[in-house]
Amino acid sequence: MLHKKVFNFSASQAMIPYPVLKQIKKDLLDWNNTKISVMEINHRSDYFVYIVESTKKYLRKLLNIPLNYKIIFCFGGARVQFSIIPINFIKSKFNSTDYINSGYWSNIAINEAKKYCIVNRIDVLYKENGLIKVHPMNNWLISNNSLYLHYCPNETVDGIYIDELPNFHNHVVVADCSSIILSRVLDISKFGLIYASTQKNIGLSGLTLLIIRDDLININKSNTIPSTFNYQYLVKYNSMFSTPPTFIWYVTNLMLKWLTKQGGLSKVEKINKTKSNILYKIIDNSNLYHNNISPKYRSYTNITFTLSNINLHKLFLKESHHAGFLNLSGHKAVGGIRISLYNSMPLIGVKKLAKFMYNFSTRYS
Amino acid sequence: MLHKKVFNFSASQAMIPYPVLKQIKKDLLDWNNTKISVMEINHRSDYFVYIVESTKKYLRKLLNIPLNYKIIFCFGGARVQFSIIPINFIKSKFNSTDYINSGYWSNIAINEAKKYCIVNRIDVLYKENGLIKVHPMNNWLISNNSLYLHYCPNETVDGIYIDELPNFHNHVVVADCSSIILSRVLDISKFGLIYASTQKNIGLSGLTLLIIRDDLININKSNTIPSTFNYQYLVKYNSMFSTPPTFIWYVTNLMLKWLTKQGGLSKVEKINKTKSNILYKIIDNSNLYHNNISPKYRSYTNITFTLSNINLHKLFLKESHHAGFLNLSGHKAVGGIRISLYNSMPLIGVKKLAKFMYNFSTRYS
Numbered sequence: 001m002l003h004k005k006v007f008n009f010s011a012s013q014a015m016i017p018y019p020v021l022k023q024i025k026k027d028l029l030d031w032n033n034t035k036i037s038v039m040e041i042n043h044r045s046d047y048f049v050y051i052v053e054s055t056k057k058y059l060r061k062l063l064n065i066p067l068n069y070k071i072i073f074c075f076g077g078a079r080v081q082f083s084i085i086p087i088n089f090i091k092s093k094f095n096s097t098d099y100i101n102s103g104y105w106s107n108i109a110i111n112e113a114k115k116y117c118i119v120n121r122i123d124v125l126y127k128e129n130g131l132i133k134v135h136p137m138n139n140w141l142i143s144n145n146s147l148y149l150h151y152c153p154n155e156t157v158d159g160i161y162i163d164e165l166p167n168f169h170n171h172v173v174v175a176d177c178s179s180i181i182l183s184r185v186l187d188i189s190k191f192g193l194i195y196a197s198t199q200k201n202i203g204l205s206g207l208t209l210l211i212i213r214d215d216l217i218n219i220n221k222s223n224t225i226p227s228t229f230n231y232q233y234l235v236k237y238n239s240m241f242s243t244p245p246t247f248i249w250y251v252t253n254l255m256l257k258w259l260t261k262q263g264g265l266s267k268v269e270k271i272n273k274t275k276s277n278i279l280y281k282i283i284d285n286s287n288l289y290h291n292n293i294s295p296k297y298r299s300y301t302n303i304t305f306t307l308s309n310i311n312l313h314k315l316f317l318k319e320s321h322h323a324g325f326l327n328l329s330g331h332k333a334v335g336g337i338r339i340s341l342y343n344s345m346p347l348i349g350v351k352k353l354a355k356f357m358y359n360f361s362t363r364y365s
Numbered sequence: 366m367l368h369k370k371v372f373n374f375s376a377s378q379a380m381i382p383y384p385v386l387k388q389i390k391k392d393l394l395d396w397n398n399t400k401i402s403v404m405e406i407n408h409r410s411d412y413f414v415y416i417v418e419s420t421k422k423y424l425r426k427l428l429n430i431p432l433n434y435k436i437i438f439c440f441g442g443a444r445v446q447f448s449i450i451p452i453n454f455i456k457s458k459f460n461s462t463d464y465i466n467s468g469y470w471s472n473i474a475i476n477e478a479k480k481y482c483i484v485n486r487i488d489v490l491y492k493e494n495g496l497i498k499v500h501p502m503n504n505w506l507i508s509n510n511s512l513y514l515h516y517c518p519n520e521t522v523d524g525i526y527i528d529e530l531p532n533f534h535n536h537v538v539v540a541d542c543s544s545i546i547l548s549r550v551l552d553i554s555k556f557g558l559i560y561a562s563t564q565k566n567i568g569l570s571g572l573t574l575l576i577i578r579d580d581l582i583n584i585n586k587s588n589t590i591p592s593t594f595n596y597q598y599l600v601k602y603n604s605m606f607s608t609p610p611t612f613i614w615y616v617t618n619l620m621l622k623w624l625t626k627q628g629g630l631s632k633v634e635k636i637n638k639t640k641s642n643i644l645y646k647i648i649d650n651s652n653l654y655h656n657n658i659s660p661k662y663r664s665y666t667n668i669t670f671t672l673s674n675i676n677l678h679k680l681f682l683k684e685s686h687h688a689g690f691l692n693l694s695g696h697k698a699v700g701g702i703r704i705s706l707y708n709s710m711p712l713i714g715v716k717k718l719a720k721f722m723y724n725f726s727t728r729y730s
Contacts, residue, residue, distance in 0.1 A: 206440065
């Protein structure tokens with residue numbers, strides 16, 4: 001049963017599933033018979049420690065996280081990590097790192113990292129027959145002496161996705177998985193550090209999940225890391241070196257509980273790919289919609305396209321909004337249309353949008 | 366009318382006023398007729414920009430913030446600023462700064478600042494006739510060449526309060542006002558930068574308010590500041606250089622609306638001082654409770670005390686909890702009892718606690 005008439009396709013703050021919203025509403029005045037709001041729980045109380053441990057348990061099970069990885073949470077979104085990762089990982093500003101450029105966000109990560117270390121920028125996009133493709137990983141020109149390799153498997157602005165999993169002998173791989181975390185099965189052991197901001201598949205904006213291999217926790221032994229962002233302290237103090245955003249953690253916990261009830265990541269991955277396939281089919285079968293990414297590298301979470309007549313963009317956005325499909329505007333850097341399909345977007349919302357798009361295209365092709 | 370039977374005296378995540386909780390509950394499934402939850406609002410939407418501007422407007426009016434000060438919000442709590450302030454304010458690690466040590470948190474700020482600059486540590490506490498006092502400001506040994514002076518007007522762990530306002534010719538004063546912001550009238554023009562985490566008087570944990578004078582926004586022109594914490598960028602992008610914790614901002618907005626309805630800060634200050642006076646009177650009139658801070662320097666937001674017989678601490682905490690007075694345990698660093706009285710603690714809660722304390726003391730003195 002649907003609880004509302006609109007569907008929120010935002011790339012940033014995603015839909016929150018109805019059962020989660022309902023639970024939050026229930027806990028708002030009296031959480032777990034404490035007679036205080038869940039917003040007032042003290043982070044040093046047993047009640048909150050339960051939320052923390054339960055959250056980690058859900059994550060470990062859902063993602064099958066190996067025992068030699070720690071789960072930590074950090075203030076802010078992924079963009080905070082663009083600085084905090086090099087600050088934690090370098091030993092001197094003369095250290096080399098490899099950064100893959102595959103679109104908007106990985107490029108921003110590169111520019112930020114350059115402030116702290118030497119960056120070997122590796123451009124992996126190319127065009128063939130008018131279609132954007134990504135060089136396979138064994139063609140990536142990785143340095144021998146780099147401390148780590150950073151890449152972003154899914155570019156939310158460009159709609160580009162790298163499905164291939166890293167397999168670089170002895171290289172530490174760091175991945176910004178903000179837009180795909182928990183949306184697919186992922187072999188964590190291929191990575192040294194995975195990070196993901198919470199506002200897409202894990203709840204509200206303002207927090208970042210990090211899954212970090214034990215040997216990477218204490219690399220920069222100098223005294224220059226801001227303490228609240230020092231991975232060593234975050235591990236040692238169970239992500240509570242300083243007062244954490246308790247309410248956001250609580251919502252994350254509910255999101256993971258909901259996700260677990262969906263039947264695990266292989267099931268969720270299947271649904272997510274079904275959702276994107278429906279929409280790409282509409283795009284490919286129309287003369288109105290254009291996506292110029294080679295199918296193999298198309299994102300299943302962020303579908304970007306333009307309309308033949310750019311004057312129709314505004315009309316598309318206006319009509320879609322009116323029909324109850326919210327936040328379909330492309331990122332300001334590229335324009336066009338963008339459909340974001342995170343876990344909480346139900347299949348029915350996608351089917352309705354597909355129908356709208358089909359009808360729109362028959363009217364304006 | 367009271368909505369619950371318990372009172373939360375936590376020093377960290379404070380009580381949220383009932384009208385605020387009620388409004389959140391109302392907005393949870395459908396905010397402002399958007400048909401989406403307030404948790405799903407996009408930070409680039411007009412809806413959210415309205416929250417941002419309205420929040421700043423409330424703050425400017427309540428605190429009478431001069432026009433040459435900017436209001437920004439930053440990820441994390443005050444402890445994040447312990448690193449971020451020196452990183453933004455220094456030009457080289459050989460710069461000197463003055464840091465006042467008046468208790469637990471100012472001391473932690475000192476240790477963090479030492480990582481980034483030369484810190485002239487100024488201890489301002491002393492004991493006279495067994496009572497803790499604070500040296501008056503004109504006795505503080507401030508350097509001539511320091512970039513700024515940092516102090517914490519209210520020490521939440523120690524229960525020490527510096528009421529005197531800074532008046533140092535040509536010195537930039539930076540103050541951690543996390544525990545007193547909006548609890549009293551404050552002359553902002555005496556400060557260069559005021560910062561305060563939001564979980565006490567401004568809502569939920571996970572965000573920090575900064576009020577910064579225009580000339581201090583762009584001091585460190587080097588390229589070493591993490592972009593998401595660069596004051597210049599935060600001002601330029603209206604605190605949305607990266608995805609902000611939208612829900613926490615929204616709660617802050619409701620808190621400020623509620624506070625405005627209380628009738629402004631002079632009224633709120635009067636109530637807050639009435640609340641603390643009631644409890645200090647109980648303490649001073651009993652043989653059981655001991656507070657060793659000279660009355661002039663006692664905090665009106667965090668009242669700390671011990672019991673004559675330390676074996677009674679556990680019993681006091683147990684019985685008070687049972688009676689509905691939550692989170693009265695002192696900070697782990699000092700033990701004892703702590704009562705935190707932020708704006709949302711109603712007078713009735715304080716009166717009931719006073720009655721409990723009086724009864725407890727007659728039983729165990």
